[in-house]
Amino acid sequence: MLHVDLDAFYASVEVLKDPSLAGRPVIVGGVGGRGVVSSASYEAREYGVRSAMPTVRARRICPDGVFVPPDFEAYKAHSNRFREVLLAHTPLVEPISLDEAFLDVGGATMLFGDPPNIAARIRAEVEREVGVTCSVGVASTKFVAKLASDHCKPNGMLVVPADGVLAFLGPLPVGRLWGVGKKTGDVLSRLAVRTISDLAATPEPILARLLGAQHATHLSQLAQGIDDRGVVPYEAPKSVGNEETFEHDVDDDETLLRELLALSGNVASRLRADGYRARTVTMKVRLATFTTLTRSKTMADATDVGADLYRAVADLYKALPGQRRRVRLLGVQATGLVPAGAEQLALLRGERWGDVERAIDRIEQRFGSGSAMPASLLDRSKHGHQF
Ligand SMILES: [Mg+2]
Incomplete structure (x- = not known):
């Protein structure tokens, strides 16, 4: 771990x-x-x-x-890069926040060596790829690994072997254990329990009387280095989509394209909020007859920019056979999601639209949803209730 x-x-x-x-x-x-x-x-x-x-x-x-x-935008971009480095070593990565994660490397030893070796590789790669140093705790349980990384900060690594756990934990203050907050800390200090070894030496029935059986068992086990929680790997979303059912069927192309622009913008802003870019965009058109048409396009570069998604869905829309269809529902869905950390993509593309839309995200965070939008949607908002 x-x-x-x-x-x-x-x-x-x-x-x-x-x-x-x-x-x-x-x-x-x-x-x-x-x-x-x-x-x-x-x-x-x-x-x-x-x-x-x-x-x-x-x-x-x-x-x-x-x-x-x-x-936060810069922190999220660096955090995505950090996550990519971790995922290159094992799929069993449990992010705790933007800047920390647990890894189960038990299955990675054939490829990358024993856990201390993997830790050293990760430290070097994180510094090279993210530009920030990290500290790594290596242990047989989650909470000991976490305490170990705290112990060796900054830019350090600490390996606590299974037979060294009690010696490592013993002198630490009880407050360092998960689940010991102010209230529990007060109870323990009345029992003169100050260190983790004090806690390990306290009979569990005594703790149970003051803290309740469940909490007492949990703390006793932690104090003895027992923690059977595994890594719960993060699962990336498979898709991000948005659709709109009209109150009355719509049959003019201009209105429908404007709606596709709005839906593309919503999907893109959710992609950015989650830190993903999409390779593929799918348009869904349900006709008044309830026939549903779906068309997909895979783009040259993954994107989190509404204008890029819109360009693709507008092409798909214009390529539909026939004309003057009556439409009941429109949808835009992004799939083939990749973490947005690979900033070179953005640099290659010039980022103009991305910058504009990120500015919109910031304005909306301050003033509420709908306070900023592309000019071509202003007209739609004026007649916003016609659908
Ligand atoms: Mg940190």
């Missing part, structure tokens, strides 16, 4: 975006009056800056800090 965790992820990505920040105390967080720190570089941590600390306080203790607002 491996736990892989990128070091000071958001702050590290900000340094990649602006290399002049390297070596400086970089603090990513809400810059408004009530903002909190979401990530701090190790230079900033030396001043005592921590995640979840109010930004106002961080400014006080780290007056030389460089404060930047979060850029």
